[in-house]
Amino acid sequence: VDFVSQVNGSTLYLTGVQLEVGSKASAFERRPYSEELARCQRYYYRLDSAEANGTFLRFATGSIRTSTLGEVLVNLPQKMRGVPAFESSAVSNLAIYSANTSTVCTSIVLGADGTSPICLVLAVSVASGLTAGYAFMLIANNNKNAWIAAAAEL
Secondary structure, three states: OHHHHHOOOOOOOOOOOOOOOOOOOOOOOOOOHHHHHHHHOOOEEEEEHHHHOOOOOEEEEEEEOOOOEEEEEEEOOOOOOOOOEEEEOOHHHEEEEEOOEEEEEEEEEEOOOOOEOOEEEEEEEEOOOOOOOOEEEEEEOOOOOOEEEEEOOO
């Protein structure tokens, strides 16, 4: 703290630091990136069109229930620490693509049943124009601002 306060406007970067409880240090733990990523994904997982550089990124597939409602299943890469909450960008950044037609979403919420620590079940609504029984893809609506996420934070 004294170093930082004495060097005004500077930034101190620390890496490879391991904090320990108690007065005796243990050996430094080095985990592979894939293991560390999996540990993080137990708490938060986000699919992002900007990260994938895709203006029509496909997030998941589902089935159309009515002319205004579809249901989609998003499998999560890791079992989360609990049943996750759903988060997303503005719904107008997302669309349903079915039968060669893209329809802008009006709402996306967790479905009534099925969401668990391993998957999200989402109810995706549009104003009109869907055909019950058809398959669809939840996609980015021609932009790089679309994202969906599962959050099981502490």
